[in-house]
Amino acid sequence: MSFNIAKRTLLSSIIAASSLSTLALAQQQEGFTVTPSIGHYNMDNDRNTEDDTTYSLGLGYQFNNPWAVEFVYLNADSKQSGGGDVDVDQYRLDGLYHLPNVSSLNLTPYLAAGVGTADFSNGEDNNTQVNAGGGLKYAINDAVSLRADFRLVNDVEDHHLDNVTSLGVQMTFGGSSSNSSSDNQGYTPVEQTYTQVEPEPIVETQTAAQEPVEQVKEEPVAAAPVVEEAPKQADVVAEPPGKINIQFGINKTNVEQKYYPEIAKIADFLKENPGSTVMIEGHTDDTGTASYNQMISEKRAKAIADVLTQTFQISASRVDSVGYGEERPFVENDSEENRQINRRVVAIISTSEA
Numbered sequence: 001m002s003f004n005i006a007k008r009t010l011l012s013s014i015i016a017a018s019s020l021s022t023l024a025l026a027q028q029q030e031g032f033t034v035t036p037s038i039g040h041y042n043m044d045n046d047r048n049t050e051d052d053t054t055y056s057l058g059l060g061y062q063f064n065n066p067w068a069v070e071f072v073y074l075n076a077d078s079k080q081s082g083g084g085d086v087d088v089d090q091y092r093l094d095g096l097y098h099l100p101n102v103s104s105l106n107l108t109p110y111l112a113a114g115v116g117t118a119d120f121s122n123g124e125d126n127n128t129q130v131n132a133g134g135g136l137k138y139a140i141n142d143a144v145s146l147r148a149d150f151r152l153v154n155d156v157e158d159h160h161l162d163n164v165t166s167l168g169v170q171m172t173f174g175g176s177s178s179n180s181s182s183d184n185q186g187y188t189p190v191e192q193t194y195t196q197v198e199p200e201p202i203v204e205t206q207t208a209a210q211e212p213v214e215q216v217k218e219e220p221v222a223a224a225p226v227v228e229e230a231p232k233q234a235d236v237v238a239e240p241p242g243k244i245n246i247q248f249g250i251n252k253t254n255v256e257q258k259y260y261p262e263i264a265k266i267a268d269f270l271k272e273n274p275g276s277t278v279m280i281e282g283h284t285d286d287t288g289t290a291s292y293n294q295m296i297s298e299k300r301a302k303a304i305a306d307v308l309t310q311t312f313q314i315s316a317s318r319v320d321s322v323g324y325g326e327e328r329p330f331v332e333n334d335s336e337e338n339r340q341i342n343r344r345v346v347a348i349i350s351t352s353e354a
Contacts, residue, residue, distance in 0.1 A: 030064040031172045035147060039166025041076045041088065047160055049086050049122070052078035056166060060096075064252065068096040072116075074164070080122055090153075092116025092131060108137045112151070127157040137170065142288040145170045246304070246345060253299035255307050263304060266347055267312035276351040280305045282323040283330070283346065285339035290326060298323030300345055 035058035043049045053076065060070030074090040094114030101108040113132045120126075135149035147170045153162040246259045255263070270276050282301030284293040301321035308314045331338045 030062050031174045033058070033060045033062055033068070033070065033170050033172050035060070035070070035168045035170040037147070037149070037166040037168025039149075039164055039168075041074075041078070042163045042165075043078070044155075044160040044162050046158075047120075047162075048081045049088075049120070050079045050081060052076045052088075054164060054166065056168070058094075058168075058170075060094075062172060064254075066098040068098070068110075070094045070096060070114075072114075084122065087121040088118060090116060090118040090129070092129065094131070098137075106139050108139070108145075110134055110137065112149070118153075118155075127155050129153050129155055131164075142292045143172045145172075253296065253303050255303050260307065260311065263307050264312060266349070267308055267314055269349065270308075270314050270318060273351055276349055277318045277320070278308070279348045279350070280308075280319070280321040281346040281348065282321070282325075283328055283342060283344050284326050285329070285342040286326045286333045287339060294323060294325035296323075297325045304345060304347070 035056075037054075037056045037058070039054045039056065040051065041054045042051050054074050055076075056072055056074040058070045058072045060068055062068040070093075072090075072092050072094060074088075074092075076088040076090075078086045078088060080086055092114045093116060094112050096110050096112045098108055098110045111134045114130070116129050116131070117126055118129055131151045131153045133149065133151035135147060138146040140146060147168050149164075149166045149168070151164045153164060154160070155162075246255065246262060266278060270278060280301040282297030282299075284297050286293070298321070301323050305319045305321040308319045309316045326333075326342075329342045330344065331341050333339050333342060
């Protein structure tokens with residue numbers, strides 16, 4: 001059976017997806033994934049089948065966490081060592097686990113494993129196969145990534161050990177992020193403002209003692225000692241906690257529990273000052289699309305607000321959140337350092353005067 005049309009379609013998909021690339025680096029997003037790939041199938045020597053080029057298509061879903069699932073169809077038109085064509089059709093279901101990304105290079109490594117089967121047209125048994133390996137994803141923009149993949153494939157019954165190396169383009173469509181943050185994998189400094197009541201000015205009073213009116217000789221009048229009243233000072237609102245740093249995972253909006261002690265500083269201040277409120281502002285750099293940056297900034301700000309209300313039991317009427325996306329950069333987005341500064345969440349605390 002010929003797969004020339006299918007091969008041309010896959011190659012055209014790769015070229016078309018690559019043309020969507022921009023110089024801006026962004027992270028992948030949650031959603032359905034389509035991954036056309038081209039690669040090399042290295043056959044076990046015991047198969048007596050020549051190595052050959054492979055063409056594959058993966059359909060999957062990237063969850064709003066490190067996990068993804070993918071169904072892969074792979075085809076190779078090979079030959080037997082002694083002559084004769086061998087058509088290989090492989091089907092497998094894989095799970096992928098993404099490791100922390102290398103932000104400076106915009107790479108995301110991942111581990112993968114799965115189970116499947118392969119049909120060899122030369123009559124080899126259609127046995128169960130298990131595979132394990134991993135790869136790297138390079139995010140071109142928020143929906144397209146270049147992907148390199150390597151798998152060891154073991155036939156669990158005949159004990160053939162093959163390996164497959166491939167290079168493809170992963171495209172992500174749709175999907176919805178749960179409330180659990182962008183482009184923004186760097187630390188996000190939280191800056192706070194507060195109002196402090198100034199003490200009332202010191203009031204000094206002075207009285208003078210009077211001498212008797214009748215005197216034989218006028219004596220100089222001595223002033224009574226100055227009596228200084230203790231200053232009456234208004235209550236001073238305690239200073240809110242200083243800056244805190246919260247790091248979000250790649251394309252994630254969930255706040256990891258290891259950062260809860262930082263958020264607890266804000267919660268403690270709000271509890272100690274019942275008249276205070278807080279506004280959580282989300283900001284991003286200009287990497288990726290403006291619509292995606294707006295969405296991710298809103299969700300990250302709301303994620304922190306939800307931790308305050310749901311975990312630390314702060315009244316929702318005292319906590320608000322807003323996302324500004326890339327609209328309000330703190331510095332120019334002209335370097336990686338400045339972009340990291342712009343990827344921030346700011347907590348603005350307001351207090352009422354005593």
